[in-house]
Amino acid sequence: MARTSPWVRLTLRTVVIVYLVLLVGWPVSLVVRATFTDGLTALRDALTDPTVVFSLKLTVSVALQATLLNTVFGVGISLLLVRTDFRGKRLLSALIDLPLSVSPVVVGLAIVLAYGPRGDWFGPWLTGAGVDVLFAPLGIVLATAFVSLPLVVREVVPVLEEIGTDEVQAARSLGANSLQTFWRITLPSIRWALVYGVVLTLARSLGEFGAVKIVSGNLEGRTQTATLLVEQRYHDFDHATAYAVAFLLAAVSVACITLVTYLRPAHGNAR
Known part of the structure; x- marks a missing residue:
């Protein structure tokens, strides 16, 4: 060569x-x-602003909930794709990648049509039951979970394919049930891929904007996340606060990237 x-x-x-x-x-x-043009003034003022603090807390809460959902369902979907054969398997795999190819604004609009009060399916029923999806934290969690759905799956699936099923079959032949096999065999084998996917999901969830803006209504002190606050404050010429909050979001993303960098070698040796 x-x-x-x-x-x-x-x-x-x-x-x-x-x-x-x-x-x-x-x-x-x-x-x-x-x-940091004026030192720590912008950060100090931002972190003492009740509206900013609320938006940061809401962003973290939504990101954690979306990450938890995608971790649980991501592992389940990965096991389904790798260890079972069924009709429509390729279609399901393609649908998982849909959030990566569809605009987040389209995602937000789809959630409005599906879960809004005038929706065709669940919207009217949820509204009648007193469950608010639009202009509420629940809708923000759904939108965020949708756009970050593929990240855990696409990290775990290759590792499951690589390790195969020999150890799983051996454990079952020795009398282990499905739950014991998962905790003692499967989970330790995919742990680094799972952590890698979780970190990427968390970083993606913290920075979501388009889908969240559609479903949240951007209500200050109620459904305004940090990314939405940055846009509003910038357009309101409160640039110092906009820069400070943007810096905080960027700092968390850099921290996630740094963590992923250290995890990458372990990911390569997932077993």
Whole structure:
């Protein structure tokens, strides 16, 4: 196999680094610089603003709930796809990737049509039962869970395919039931892939904007998440608060990315 010229490798590396700096590094660094233009004043003012604090708490709560939902159902769907054969398996696998290809705004609109008071299916029934989906935290959780659905599944499925079913069958032959097999054999085998998927899901959930804006109504102090607050404060020329909250969201994302970077080697040795 022919070796690549050192100059070619250096050129490709330089192009990639410049691309990432211009697309990601430089814009994010400008947000950081704008946040700390007056020292810690912007952060201090933001964190003492009741509206900002509420939006941050709501964002964290929604992200944790959506991550929990996608973790539980993501593992279940992964096991279903890898260890069972049924009609429509390919269709189900394709539907799981749908949130990655559909605009979040379309997702929000679909939730409105499905669960709104004038919806065709569950909306009127939920409204009659006193369960509010639109303009309520429940709708925000549903929208966030929808857009982040594939992340756990797409991390766990390849690992399940790699480890096969030999150990599972051996455990069952020794008398272990399905729950014991899962906790003692399957879960330890997929633990790093699962953690990797959970971290990505959490990061994605914290930053969701489009679908949440449609279903939440962006009601200040009620359904306004941190991303929605950033947009509103920026358009209201309260740039200091907008930059501060954006910085906090970016800092959490960077922390998640850093965690994923350290987990990646372990992911490669999931067994």
